[in-house]
Amino acid sequence: MTHPAAALVALTLALAAAPAHAAQAPEPAKPVDTATFFTGRWYEIGRNPQKLTDGCVAGTTDYVPDGKGGITDKDACHDKTPAGREKVIGGPLTILNPGLNNKIRVTYLLFGVVPIARTYWILDHGEGWFIQADPSLENINLYTREPRPSAAQVADLTARAKAFGYDPAKLEFPEMFPVGQR
Numbered sequence: 001m002t003h004p005a006a007a008l009v010a011l012t013l014a015l016a017a018a019p020a021h022a023a024q025a026p027e028p029a030k031p032v033d034t035a036t037f038f039t040g041r042w043y044e045i046g047r048n049p050q051k052l053t054d055g056c057v058a059g060t061t062d063y064v065p066d067g068k069g070g071i072t073d074k075d076a077c078h079d080k081t082p083a084g085r086e087k088v089i090g091g092p093l094t095i096l097n098p099g100l101n102n103k104i105r106v107t108y109l110l111f112g113v114v115p116i117a118r119t120y121w122i123l124d125h126g127e128g129w130f131i132q133a134d135p136s137l138e139n140i141n142l143y144t145r146e147p148r149p150s151a152a153q154v155a156d157l158t159a160r161a162k163a164f165g166y167d168p169a170k171l172e173f174p175e176m177f178p179v180g181q182r
Helices: 003-017 151-163
Strands: 040-047 056-065 071-079 086-095 103-110 114-126 129-133 140-144
Touching: 040 151, 071 103, 129 151, 140 151
Parallel strands: none
Antiparallel strands: 040 056, 040 140, 056 071, 071 086, 086 103, 103 114, 114 129, 129 140
């Protein structure tokens, strides 16, 4: 094999072995008002499956003031049924782009001491709902203020996730809270 042919084969093999460029989440659509958004409880109505959330239903995210001017993110779900054992993980929330407030990092404290940082983008939000993803768009979550949103709202949020480039066939919609429980 000649040198130019060997170089072409090597280049072809290198390109074939190179990882494909991961999808990038689009920039968030609009700024977030921290005073209304990062307060209270949000209900996770849709997500992509992950080992961490296997068997998790009735998921919530609570944003709680930490008493020092910051915000703590507390994520919880119940094991297998809404009445199942509650699993909780949380940690301090950092706003990565003050002013826009739609890119955040949560440093979860696993076992209360092991820090695991995750970056999230609030891709879009409206009255009582938001769509959050990591910057690679591998993990996406759909949230509402209502634990039992209408089928029309779930369909709308799913369509919005698709418009951002996420495959809605990868979403799961875990069981939510029964009527009367919040």
